[in-house]
Amino acid sequence: MNASFRRIDWIARITFLEAVRQRFFAFLLVLGVAMVLSSVSFRVFDFGHGELKFIADFGFGGMFFFGSVLAVVMTAQLFFSEIDNKTALTLLAKPLSRWEFLFGKFAGAWAMLGVFVFVLAGLLGLVLWSRETELLALAEQTGRIPATFSLSGLAWYALLQWLRLGVVIAVVLSISALARTFLFAVVVGSLAVVAGQLQWIAQDAVLKPTDSPLYEAFLWLTTRLLPNLQQFNLGDALVLGSAGVPAGATGEVVLSGLLYVAAYLALGAVVFRRREI
Template identity: 30%
Template sequence: MKIQTIALNTFKEAIRDRILYLLFFFAAAALAFSRLLAVLAVGDRVKIIKDVGLASISIFGVLMAILIGTGLVYKEIDKKTIYTLLSKPIQRWQFLLGKFFGLVLTLFIMTLAMGLIFLVIVLLHTGKLEGRMLLAILFIFIELVLITAVSILFSCFSTPILSSIFSLSFYLIGHLSWGLETLIQKTRSGAARMALRGVSAILPDLENFNFKTEIVHGLAIDPRFYFFSALYGLVYTLFILALAVLIFKKRDFV
């Protein structure tokens, strides 16, 4: 019940954030622009709309998760309201999870809204909807849940600016894991190769949630991969949250 109360308060706070509406406006504009771009471009217009649309939902969703998530804990500390909250019968882990679920709820509504705009644009252009578009949006949301956990983790021990840089770096590296593997193969030093493999093992492969190319181009995907990708996201999110709770429990606010 305590987690639910904090989550609802966090949701109300996030939904009033001007940054959220600014990003949503740009996301909606990018989605609308995808149709104009398809008309002007040479090639398969439907694929252009789908590609630009899904990329817009993903990019602006990540920006929402990072820019709002990195300030959730810091604001409470900066305004000294953290002392009032923790003086009540609320455990630190309950406070942190409440913040997490509140932002996840916010991102769910924003992703749903962006997804509906995208699906309407696709429907207007093609006259039909594909179920696989919903799967692409679902896995974008799963990735956003993980990025939210990462943003909150960094906000437990850093300022919003540094937390945003760390979170964005985490996101970019997660989508460039193939480049890290290439670097490992080209590295001659055994010690350096082991160190890089250690980094590769710790950092997530966010490409596991990226089905945009396959779905846009109508490529076949093994249904089991959907299941394992969702499980991968859940396990990694739980790991990040556990780490965040551990750090937050040990933090001294005096």
């Protein structure tokens, strides 16, 4: 088992190095950073919400959108570059199992997205802290209740987003293991992300009574097969304290995320095992 971990570790390292050297990664990271920084300039257009919420929403949006694009496109690209360039031939002719290759790809891509999420979260924390300090001083002068944010909540939020992107990577890898082309993997992966964001609609529908057992079965299957990506969006509650997070809820989300990662990686490994390189 140790030998397996070592091989996965080596595949992950090379995948990570390859990923962070790509211009696409740098481009989206710069866009995300620019989005977080620009939130300070745009805060006058806060539409009546608190300034900190406006800034936080910009950061959350950057992490969500650019993170999702990176997770879908880069994962498919990192997988297909090995197949199309035939580096997979060299690697898989070695005593490297296909599941080890797939898990290594997952770990490398997830590490790359870890850099992305935590850089943006760190920057967002800095911007929020800086503005919070100014608002606290202003509140002291005017006697109003100051707006605050939770740094530990932001750290939790970043972890949840990283896990959400981990689920997306696992889904895209399982699609890539089956797909013949990069484009197919990207298109179907993107649709899976959209479906995952809307999965809660199916979850709500399951709770309503229906006469059609077929429809019921469809909903049941959909809610099990598709991960609910919306459940990771606890930003407002965790960072700004807009609503209480029930005890254990975050743990449940983490557990659900990890289970989906494991399930989709296992599915990807089974599919990839049968693939002809």
